[in-house]
Amino acid sequence: MSRALNRRVFLASSAAVASVASGLTLQSAAPARAATGTGTGTPRVPDIDVRKAAQQDPSEATLAEAVVLMRRGKLTSATLTEAYLERIQRYDATYQAYTEVTGDAALAAARKADKGQRAGAGTAAGGLLRGIPLCVKDNYFTKGVPTRCNSYIFEDFVPDQDATAVARLKAAGGIVLGKGQMGPLATTRATLPNGTVTTVNAWTPDNPAVDPGGSSTGPACSVAGRLASSSIGTQTGGSIVLPSNQQNLTGLKPTMGRVSVHGVIPLSFTRDHAGPLARDAMDAALMLQVMAGPDAQDPRTLGLPDVPDLVRAATPVVSRGGAVRVRRATRVGVPGDFLSAQKELRGAFLDKLDAISGITLVDITYPEDWTLLTATFNAARLAERTEPFRHWLRADPAKFGVSLLSWLQGLMLSGDEWITAQRAKNHLLREVLDTLMNRCDVLLQTGPVPFDILGLPEIGFPIGFDAGGVPVGAILGGQPYEEDRLLEVVAAYQAVTDWHTRRPADPAASSKLMRAETVRPRLSAEEVAAASA
Amino acid sequence: MESPYPSAEPEPITETPLSEPTAEQLDTYVRTRLTLAGFDLSLLPETFDAGTGVPTRAQVLTSLRSFVASTPGAISGWTPPADSPAYAQQASPPLIYPSITEAWTGKAGER
Numbered sequence: 209m210s211r212a213l214n215r216r217v218f219l220a221s222s223a224a225v226a227s228v229a230s231g232l233t234l235q236s237a238a239p240a241r242a243a244t245g246t247g248t249g250t251p252r253v254p255d256i257d258v259r260k261a262a263q264q265d266p267s268e269a270t271l272a273e274a275v276v277l278m279r280r281g282k283l284t285s286a287t288l289t290e291a292y293l294e295r296i297q298r299y300d301a302t303y304q305a306y307t308e309v310t311g312d313a314a315l316a317a318a319r320k321a322d323k324g325q326r327a328g329a330g331t332a333a334g335g336l337l338r339g340i341p342l343c344v345k346d347n348y349f350t351k352g353v354p355t356r357c358n359s360y361i362f363e364d365f366v367p368d369q370d371a372t373a374v375a376r377l378k379a380a381g382g383i384v385l386g387k388g389q390m391g392p393l394a395t396t397r398a399t400l401p402n403g404t405v406t407t408v409n410a411w412t413p414d415n416p417a418v419d420p421g422g423s424s425t426g427p428a429c430s431v432a433g434r435l436a437s438s439s440i441g442t443q444t445g446g447s448i449v450l451p452s453n454q455q456n457l458t459g460l461k462p463t464m465g466r467v468s469v470h471g472v473i474p475l476s477f478t479r480d481h482a483g484p485l486a487r488d489a490m491d492a493a494l495m496l497q498v499m500a501g502p503d504a505q506d507p508r509t510l511g512l513p514d515v516p517d518l519v520r521a522a523t524p525v526v527s528r529g530g531a532v533r534v535r536r537a538t539r540v541g542v543p544g545d546f547l548s549a550q551k552e553l554r555g556a557f558l559d560k561l562d563a564i565s566g567i568t569l570v571d572i573t574y575p576e577d578w579t580l581l582t583a584t585f586n587a588a589r590l591a592e593r594t595e596p597f598r599h600w601l602r603a604d605p606a607k608f609g610v611s612l613l614s615w616l617q618g619l620m621l622s623g624d625e626w627i628t629a630q631r632a633k634n635h636l637l638r639e640v641l642d643t644l645m646n647r648c649d650v651l652l653q654t655g656p657v658p659f660d661i662l663g664l665p666e667i668g669f670p671i672g673f674d675a676g677g678v679p680v681g682a683i684l685g686g687q688p689y690e691e692d693r694l695l696e697v698v699a700a701y702q703a704v705t706d707w708h709t710r711r712p713a714d715p716a717a718s719s720k721l722m723r724a725e726t727v728r729p730r731l732s733a734e735e736v737a738a739a740s741a
Numbered sequence: 742m743e744s745p746y747p748s749a750e751p752e753p754i755t756e757t758p759l760s761e762p763t764a765e766q767l768d769t770y771v772r773t774r775l776t777l778a779g780f781d782l783s784l785l786p787e788t789f790d791a792g793t794g795v796p797t798r799a800q801v802l803t804s805l806r807s808f809v810a811s812t813p814g815a816i817s818g819w820t821p822p823a824d825s826p827a828y829a830q831q832a833s834p835p836l837i838y839p840s841i842t843e844a845w846t847g848k849a850g851e852r
Contacts (some may be wrong), residue, residue: 360793402794464840478837512844587808598776602779606786610794616801617808619778620771625816630835635821637839641848663840688840688849733796737804 229718230718232631253279253336253494254523259709261439267434269712271491274437278325278339285325285339285383288437292341292385296435302413302715304398304406304613305429306592307346308354309386314341316615317383335381336498343439346387347394348374348482349471353384357473358392358606360401361600371471372503373440373482380498385436391423392611393593394442394475395740397425398425401609403731411678414713416728418678421451423741427485428455432712438486438495444475444589445741446656448483449668453681456670458698458708459485460492461656463689464663465512467496468503475741476592479660488708489669489699493522496691513689521692533565534700538693539683541572541648548654553680557671564700570648581636582658588629589661594618613737637662641687650693653683667694670707679707767806775805 253275262269262277266288269277275303277283293311296725300306320341344350344375347357349367356362370378378384389398397420398407409420410432421428424441428451431439441448441459462482467482484495500515525535540561547554562569594615600607601615608615640662645651653659659666666685674680686694702708731739762770775782785798796804821832836842843849 400794402792404794448814464838465844508838508841512841513849579794580815580819584812585819587812598779603780605780605784606790606793606795608795610796612785612795613801613804616775616780616805617812619774619780620805620809621813621816625813627835628816628819630837631821631833632819633839634833634836635834637843638833639844663838684805687844730794734762734795734804 210261231535237601239621252519254490254519255279256470256490267295269437270487271337271437271494274340275337284324285321285341286315288339289314289318289341289383289385292435292437295433296386299413299433300435301434303408303410303429303435304389305410305433305435306386307341307356307358307389307426310353310384311386314383314385321381321383322589331559335379335493337377338381339383340381341383342377343386343388343427343436344374344377344384345424345427345439345441346390347442348440349473350374350387351385353387355387355473355576357394358398358401359391360609361393361597362473369471371406371554372468372505373499374471376498376501377440377495382498384633385430388424388426388430388439388441388735390426390441391741392609392736394423394444394447394473395614396736397422397739399610399731401611403733405728405730411712412676413712414726416726418676419454422500422739423447424451424459424485428452428457428459431457431487432454434711437642438491440482440499441485442469442472443481443483443656443660443741444476444479445586445660447479448485449656449666449681449683452485452668453670454679456679456681456707456710456712457485457668458488458492458670459483459668459703460496460691460694461620461660461666462496462500462691463665464688465506465508465510466515466656466691467499468501468506468509468666470503470505470547474593474596476589477596478592479589479663481660481663489667489702490519490522490727492667493518493695494551516690516692518692518695521695522699524699526703531565532700532703534567535696536693537566537568538650538697539568539570539648541570541651541699543572543574543643543652543654545574545654546652548734550674550680553672553674554682557682560705561697561701564704566567567697567700572644572648572651575639575643578639578658581632582655584660584728585629585632586657588621588626588663590614590618591621591626592618609731610731610736611740614740617737633661640664645687649687649690650697651685653685656683659685664688665691665694667691667698669698669701670710671705672707687736762810764806767809768802771802771805771809 258273262273348371351370392401399405405416406426408416409418410429412418424447427439427441430436432455448459448461461481462483469480484492486492497518502509668681668683671682672680820829823829
């Protein structure tokens with residue numbers, strides 16, 4: 209262990225001990241490290257240009273645009289919060305993005321934020337997210353607000369504390385607008401616990417059969433449908449990047465340990481990650497900058513590399529002549545099967561990426577055992593969901609509803625098989641880092657699971673629309689604790705494209721009519737087990 | 742004095758392929774494992790309950806028989822590539838959190 213690392217571990221441990229000693233176990237809420245914007249080390253939302261559409265309709269604004277508008281006195285948090293609540297009132301019977309809306313508390317917090325606005329919104333001192341309404345996935349503990357994880361198991365659960373990530377967002381000025389609907393126990397797209405589809409894809413509100421992505425379905429729909437500025441979700445098997453891809457968002461699953469999962473209802477301990485589903489790379493950076501950092505309640509967050517300057521990373525580099533270049537020269541790995549689906553869209557995406565100064569595309573070939581280690585071995589996670597749920601499996605298995613099968617499959621794996629899978633993770637890690645990524649800095653993915661297994665970071669972002677008008681996205685994976693590199697690439701791509709600025713049309717039919725007349729599909733227990741995160 | 746232990750030079754082990762378990766054997770295994778884990782199959786409905794969507798007893802058994810027949814063997818059949826089992830033992834010790842280990846061993850975040 210290097211001396212530098214020793215010091216890093218020591219400092220993280222000291223901070224953790226200090227926070228426990230002071231009773232601030234869940235309130236270590238300052239952003240983990242100063243972000244850029246001023247060059248002085250003080251976190252600050254950069255003074256970006258605000259699009260005309262955002263000036264005219266606050267619900268259209270990105271998180272960063274909303275902060276800038278507030279800073280300039282052109283928008284109040286109360287106005288923004290009311291705009292979202294009005295849209296929730298009008299459209300959420302169709303979208304079903306929220307399972308709980310905390311409108312009164314949100315408005316009260318917004319008015320309080322407006323009073324303190326002069327203290328300096330968009331800075332660490334004033335609250336980087338001051339007055340920004342957020343949707344929180346319903347598997348994060350929220351103090352005094354039901355946290356049901358969309359399951360009969362937690363139907364009466366009201367936590368007495370916030371999850372660390374929620375506490376950090378609130379301490380930075382974020383306002384919880386409500387709880388986002390999700391796949392039952394974080395398994396699939398959002399359904400009722402009995403499998404009946406609830407949340408739709410915001411791009412196809414009239415057709416619940418279109419996949420909205422899961423399991424962070426509600427958080428994704430809330431941002432895509434302009435019912436919140438930004439949102440947080442969790443990912444065990446693609447649950448941040450997939451709904452982001454399906455609903456034209458930028459979702460960032462950080463490296464394991466980057467964000468505390470204390471206060472998040474577990475699905476698979478070794479693979480549960482917390483992260484943002486946002487409107488673009490800058491918004492994702494702002495959210496993660498606040499969420500990330502050590503937490504004494506989650507030892508997995510201790511002794512890790514510093515949180516990089518994510519806001520700087522998400523700020524595109526544009527020359528005076530308007531040419532965009534990536535912040536650091538970056539080799540983007542393209543696996544051999546990348547064009548096996550969405551060939552035309554992905555091909556155009558690669559062309560656009562390749563044209564950005566500083567980007568080099570590199571062909572990557574998977575090792576022979578790739579499918580075995582990333583697909584077959586994916587099942588090893590199931591034992592991890594069984595163990596923390598033993599009580600309910602024994603007492604009343606019907607409470608698992610349609611999701612029960614994968615919890616029972618976990619019982620069928622033995623300890624030695626689970627150990628084999630952990631050894632395979634070591635082997636796979638070396639293949640990825642020493643064989644694949646020694647030729648590239650970031651690696652395009654054709655599915656989220658390999659990097660979920662390894663706890664490596666990945667970001668989902670929009671690259672176009674299919675023939676049916678449904679968004680199509682790409683997933684980019686990175687080296688451990690290099691979320692900044694992912695943001696640099698996506699920020700450069702978003703500086704030369706406008707997919708991320710497109711919004712879906714509002715639902716046409718009256719919400720009550722939609723709810724009554726639209727037939728909602730239903731997932732079977734077998735389908736849920738096969739699709740489970 | 743004759744040693745009570747076997748020879749230091751063990752006989753080579755010849756692995757003969759086992760026959761596939763029958764459906765009846767799989768069923769017995771699944772039921773026994775559920776019972777040992779404290780899971781009471783009789784708490785599930787015999788016919789589909791639309792209210793909860795919970796799978797029936799028959800659905801559970803069918804699913805678990807299929808899982809047991811396919812997945813554990815596929816996992817346990819893997820060993821790290823090595824010249825012999827003795828060297829395979831030494832390869833790829835288990836990493837529960839690979840990314841975190843990469844940081845704790847000083848290999849991450851320094852690029």
